[in-house]
Amino acid sequence: MTPQTGSRQRILDTASELFHTRSYDAVGIALVCDQAKVSKGSFFHFFGSKRDLALAVMDQFQERIDETLVAKAFSSKLPPMERLDRFVKELYAFQKGQTDKFGHMPGCPFGNLAMEQATQDEVLRKKVDGCLRSLAHHIRVAISEAVRSETFPPVDEAATAEAMLGYLEGIQLLAKARNDPGLIRRLGPAVNSIRVPRKA
Numbered sequence: 001m002t003p004q005t006g007s008r009q010r011i012l013d014t015a016s017e018l019f020h021t022r023s024y025d026a027v028g029i030a031l032v033c034d035q036a037k038v039s040k041g042s043f044f045h046f047f048g049s050k051r052d053l054a055l056a057v058m059d060q061f062q063e064r065i066d067e068t069l070v071a072k073a074f075s076s077k078l079p080p081m082e083r084l085d086r087f088v089k090e091l092y093a094f095q096k097g098q099t100d101k102f103g104h105m106p107g108c109p110f111g112n113l114a115m116e117q118a119t120q121d122e123v124l125r126k127k128v129d130g131c132l133r134s135l136a137h138h139i140r141v142a143i144s145e146a147v148r149s150e151t152f153p154p155v156d157e158a159a160t161a162e163a164m165l166g167y168l169e170g171i172q173l174l175a176k177a178r179n180d181p182g183l184i185r186r187l188g189p190a191v192n193s194i195r196v197p198r199k200a
Contacts, residue, residue: 008046010036016057020106021098024054024116054113055127061109062131069094074138080146081192084139084164088188091168095181107176110135111169136165159196167191 014036018027029050033043047053073087099105106112110131118125140161146152168191175183 007036007038007042011038011043011046011053012056012060015053016060016109019054019057020061020109020112021102021104024113029053051121051123054124058110058113058124058127058131062134066134070135070138074142079151080142080149081152083142084192085189087139088168088184088191091172092181092184092188095172095175095184099179099181105176105179105181108169108172111172132165132169136161139164153195154198156196156198160194163196164191164194167194 011032015027015032018032018035029040029043032053033040043053047056069087069090073090074083078086095105095107110128113124114128114132118128136158140157143152143155143157143160143164147154147157168188171184171187174187175181
């Protein structure tokens, strides 16, 4: 890793943690630069604006979630509906680890930014929507396989996947409000009972 790529990665890692554990609005470029130990000149060499940084942070979050939670939960080696059970367990473990590290549950990085910026910044809204759609896709694949194997009833697969993701985002929001990641473990298994019927 060159000094330049090292500086860029420090900025990304610092902003990822700050945006996730505080909020996008609460974190300014100066704070990111201070904690990443880079100058503002270095920052603007890599990122044209705070929004550009946030877009890169969301890309990094998605990449890391794909490599960890998604890779573990949505492996084709697992029976389709067991993938959702595993995803709930991985979500709980992730949020519990974050809570233990920071003293509060930070919630879903995508959901957090959507709640903050969806009505303020169309570019950020679209980025978050894309990240969430990617998660819904993994759920839909599991549902489709389960329907084909007759271990899950025929449903509107796309709508059911989005409803399941909406449920999981919702319980993460509740868990964040209560500062209790255990809520994910208690309520998460109900995700497998969600059904959206096919239109007649």
